[in-house]
Amino acid sequence: MDDFEDPRDGAGTSKDEPTDQPAPSSDSSASETTPSSTAPASDGESQSIEDMLLEFDQQDGLIRDRSLLDPNHIVEEDRIVGRDEQLQEVTKMLRVALGDNRPPNLFLYGPSGTGKSLITKAVCKNISNICETRDIQFGTIEVNCQDLDTLGVAVYELASRAAAEANVAVEVPKHGVATKEKWDELYRIVNENFDSAVFVLDELDMLVGRRDKQEPAFSRLLYQLSRAGANNDLAAHVSVVAISNDTKMMESVGSRALSSFTPEDVHFDDYDANQLQSILRRRQDAFFENVLDDDVIPLAAAFAAQTHGDARKAIDLMRVAGELAEREGDECVREEHVREAQDKVEKNRVLEVVRGISTQKKLCLYATAAVASETNDESARSTTGYRVYQFLTDAIDAEQYHQETYVNKMKEMTTYSLVDFERRSHGPSSGMFLEFQFGERPETILETLREDSRIDMVSTDEVTSVVKAQVRNET
Numbered sequence: 001m002d003d004f005e006d007p008r009d010g011a012g013t014s015k016d017e018p019t020d021q022p023a024p025s026s027d028s029s030a031s032e033t034t035p036s037s038t039a040p041a042s043d044g045e046s047q048s049i050e051d052m053l054l055e056f057d058q059q060d061g062l063i064r065d066r067s068l069l070d071p072n073h074i075v076e077e078d079r080i081v082g083r084d085e086q087l088q089e090v091t092k093m094l095r096v097a098l099g100d101n102r103p104p105n106l107f108l109y110g111p112s113g114t115g116k117s118l119i120t121k122a123v124c125k126n127i128s129n130i131c132e133t134r135d136i137q138f139g140t141i142e143v144n145c146q147d148l149d150t151l152g153v154a155v156y157e158l159a160s161r162a163a164a165e166a167n168v169a170v171e172v173p174k175h176g177v178a179t180k181e182k183w184d185e186l187y188r189i190v191n192e193n194f195d196s197a198v199f200v201l202d203e204l205d206m207l208v209g210r211r212d213k214q215e216p217a218f219s220r221l222l223y224q225l226s227r228a229g230a231n232n233d234l235a236a237h238v239s240v241v242a243i244s245n246d247t248k249m250m251e252s253v254g255s256r257a258l259s260s261f262t263p264e265d266v267h268f269d270d271y272d273a274n275q276l277q278s279i280l281r282r283r284q285d286a287f288f289e290n291v292l293d294d295d296v297i298p299l300a301a302a303f304a305a306q307t308h309g310d311a312r313k314a315i316d317l318m319r320v321a322g323e324l325a326e327r328e329g330d331e332c333v334r335e336e337h338v339r340e341a342q343d344k345v346e347k348n349r350v351l352e353v354v355r356g357i358s359t360q361k362k363l364c365l366y367a368t369a370a371v372a373s374e375t376n377d378e379s380a381r382s383t384t385g386y387r388v389y390q391f392l393t394d395a396i397d398a399e400q401y402h403q404e405t406y407v408n409k410m411k412e413m414t415t416y417s418l419v420d421f422e423r424r425s426h427g428p429s430s431g432m433f434l435e436f437q438f439g440e441r442p443e444t445i446l447e448t449l450r451e452d453s454r455i456d457m458v459s460t461d462e463v464t465s466v467v468k469a470q471v472r473n474e475t
């Protein structure tokens, strides 16, 4: 049995959801025209739906350009702040595509929300613009590997992205053909349509593939792609940009792949609160003039810096704070909106993830968060987390995964930016472990997971004493 889904997951609205919407009125006599569709207005009078809708027309609104607060929107180059070094490095390495040369392969690594995708997209977009004026067919073939579970699926996805970039059709079916045929189709599309192409493989470490294969699927993908040029399967100049949160990902790449992939590394650090402030200031024209109180940007930056300096989170906080202020009919965004937004963003993100995951993943996450909540730096070792997981599964009489599966389930949580991890070792003579670092407060995660009645069956005091004993054993 693998991850069976909790039928209650995703059902209903959490009690944590803020009640932004006006409550339906029980007073049907309040409005003569629309007696059944009224809600209390701020002065105690009921307001019809139509009135509320029309009120929106009259509101000035606070947000001028929502796209600037959308983390998936690619911003113009002059809005990129504090990444000059990485921008230069990536540009200088990829710019050889402008001539008749193959750019080197790159490995971009660092925590989530630190601009890896943004920099890659910005550079590729600029190369593409210049190539257009020189009649060079340049393609950026980008996939996010987090939802791709096997090598075959990944190759098909690359073929369809290449086809979309070139505005042609994929000529092999998605299912029922060997991976070799998908590779051939990918090569055909690239060879027929591009002089030069960059494959951007985002979240590459998530492409693990089938467990029965010795080498992870990302390693096989890197091997094939980087060999294809040398074998003349690919006539176009092709380079691979591998992107990962896992700084040690390259250690899991097999030696065969490593000898042909040999990337240039580009490291992306966490942002500090000052850098996050600059990023937010460069986007403050997302709001109308003079609607942001002075302390809004510093506070949003400080909250985002508290986790690991994730620009996505900082931008999200500004958006939610602005939307809350708008909904409350305020004339400006204030500190309290940011605090409310922080609470909402944190809880919502955890809820969003936790609602959709299986009971087994919840147990893995609960055990790990319980350990993190008892350590000074809010991190948890996989070895300790696994022992607490064993205690939990025993306590509720659930199936118990092997440690490797527990680790894999936890690694999958990086997809949602709930945790990051690094490989560490106890010392030269002992084994490796992963150290998980939470993107949100572990207590919020524990609180949310306790909404699952099976987890709530286990006494918190018992869990705490098991965790404390295990954490003591670490040292």
Ligand SMILES: Nc1ncnc2c1ncn2[C@@H]1O[C@H](COP(=O)(O)OP(=O)(O)OP(=O)(O)O)[C@@H](O)[C@H]1O
Binding pocket: 070, 071, 072, 073, 074, 075, 079, 080, 081, 082, 083, 110, 111, 112, 113, 114, 115, 116, 117, 118, 119, 202, 244, 245, 268, 279, 311, 312, 315, 417
């Ligand atoms: N230096 C920066 N200047 C301006 N905006 C930034 C900067 N870095 C990141 N952002 C913004 O933050 C958001 C997240 O950035 P991006 O997707 O590039 O992060 P990432 O490192 O690729 O994260 P992940 O590993 O989670 O995919 C985007 O909206 C991006 O525009």
